[in-house]
Amino acid sequence: MVSPGGDPTFVPLSDRVRWTAVLRLLLVVTGTALWWSGDREPAHDRTLAALGLGYLLVTAVLLLVRSGRSATRAGLDAGLLLDSVVLVVAVHALGGAEAPAAALFALHAAGTTLLTSFRTGVKVAGTHTVLVLCLVQAQATGILPGGPDAGVFPSNFTGFAALLWATTLGTATFAAVNERELRRRRHDTEVLHGLLVQLSGADDRERVASLLVRFVREELPAARAQVVLAGVDAAGPGTDLVAVPAGPLDAVLVRAEAEDRSVLVHRPHPREDPWLARGWSAARGLVVVPLPAVAGRGWLVVDLGDGRGSVLARGLERRAVRALEQAVSHAALALSRASALEALRRAATLDGLTGVANRRTLDEVLARMDGDGEALAVALLDVDHFKAVNDRFGHQTGDEVLRAVAAAAVSAVREGDLVARYGGEEFAVLMPGTGTAEAQVVVERLRAAVAGGTTPRVTCSVGIAGGAAGDPAALLAEADRALYAAKAAGRDRSVLAEQLGPRSAEVGAEDR
Numbered sequence: 221m222v223s224p225g226g227d228p229t230f231v232p233l234s235d236r237v238r239w240t241a242v243l244r245l246l247l248v249v250t251g252t253a254l255w256w257s258g259d260r261e262p263a264h265d266r267t268l269a270a271l272g273l274g275y276l277l278v279t280a281v282l283l284l285v286r287s288g289r290s291a292t293r294a295g296l297d298a299g300l301l302l303d304s305v306v307l308v309v310a311v312h313a314l315g316g317a318e319a320p321a322a323a324l325f326a327l328h329a330a331g332t333t334l335l336t337s338f339r340t341g342v343k344v345a346g347t348h349t350v351l352v353l354c355l356v357q358a359q360a361t362g363i364l365p366g367g368p369d370a371g372v373f374p375s376n377f378t379g380f381a382a383l384l385w386a387t388t389l390g391t392a393t394f395a396a397v398n399e400r401e402l403r404r405r406r407h408d409t410e411v412l413h414g415l416l417v418q419l420s421g422a423d424d425r426e427r428v429a430s431l432l433v434r435f436v437r438e439e440l441p442a443a444r445a446q447v448v449l450a451g452v453d454a455a456g457p458g459t460d461l462v463a464v465p466a467g468p469l470d471a472v473l474v475r476a477e478a479e480d481r482s483v484l485v486h487r488p489h490p491r492e493d494p495w496l497a498r499g500w501s502a503a504r505g506l507v508v509v510p511l512p513a514v515a516g517r518g519w520l521v522v523d524l525g526d527g528r529g530s531v532l533a534r535g536l537e538r539r540a541v542r543a544l545e546q547a548v549s550h551a552a553l554a555l556s557r558a559s560a561l562e563a564l565r566r567a568a569t570l571d572g573l574t575g576v577a578n579r580r581t582l583d584e585v586l587a588r589m590d591g592d593g594e595a596l597a598v599a600l601l602d603v604d605h606f607k608a609v610n611d612r613f614g615h616q617t618g619d620e621v622l623r624a625v626a627a628a629a630v631s632a633v634r635e636g637d638l639v640a641r642y643g644g645e646e647f648a649v650l651m652p653g654t655g656t657a658e659a660q661v662v663v664e665r666l667r668a669a670v671a672g673g674t675t676p677r678v679t680c681s682v683g684i685a686g687g688a689a690g691d692p693a694a695l696l697a698e699a700d701r702a703l704y705a706a707k708a709a710g711r712d713r714s715v716l717a718e719q720l721g722p723r724s725a726e727v728g729a730e731d732r
Contacts, residue, residue: 597659
């Protein structure tokens, strides 16, 4: 198949030359059969034999000669012109066999249209028409033997031309439809490959969802699309990745998951699909595509409505649905990989028990701050009498208390502050751009949250140090000194390092 302009799209030029040679061989075989089965005239036998052999020889030369693209194309055009001349000479010599001879012209025009291009096929049909018309006029004027009563080809030129052009244009139309489908499939393959390449570099779920949504909006096109996940945390409404609220799932989501196929609905049902009905109330054509199980429970929801009405009402091509499902399959694998990477990142940066930053993350943040000169407040928090909690209630309860303390601390600090587990029952809080007075306000709010958010109830002692972040390690040491002072003063309080003298009372590690 080639483009209308004649440039190769699916079949190389050298292959087309070979296939036109096969077409010529078919014409010779068919013409020979017509000559053999018809009323042969001995006077024409040698002419036809020489014509056939010469025709095959020229075909072999065109097939065997290797040259540049321009020369090959010129040889192809010359060969097609020779085909028309040979056909006219042959059918005139055959005489009388009008229907089979007309079929030869139609066969050649149709084959040329399929093997070369639509434009070339039309040119060949035009050449056939002109040469046959010249043959008719030559016979009518006596230049060539025959006449309207001699049974020569063609007796009805209008009928011959109608057959020839109907065959050529019908073949061109069929080939155009076929080529369009091939182009669409090649386009789908290319864009899916491009999506796969992009997904291979996405290392978080939000990025994967954004790539999939952009693909859907560009290729369908869609008015809106979102990746919907169940049972996991996701970004908020209005983003490309959302989480279904806890509770019963919408019926259309359940149906798509159960049947493991895309489900098309005109609009979400207010009672059966309450979540979709709230968030997609303006949708006028939804496609719900379930994510493969490798990505957990999830769906791609696409609104196909546009300014002209629902795409569903106008018909959605199965090809588009297949491309959409393939894109979802690729994205599901990328989502699974991104989830695994996020879990690894969390394991590397977060404390496994409490979920706050771990000591390694704290040290890395402090190292990045080293020497930047920005104001920094550091607080070290220690749970009072934590050993007694473990001894009395057991270590599982102690773990629950540590988790509650971490959650209370996170809820009390400000955006931009960092809560990290420092070790054991100790936590550190980094407050960039903060003076000690403001830091103490945050710490007192934190202490109140700990006392009110733990069962059994525990209190905490906090040491606070502040200054320039030029030497974070020194600030951390000052906060630790203030923490010792808070313990020595009776616990359940906060102490500023700047209020201490050069030395402060210390408590033994076993009493902390």
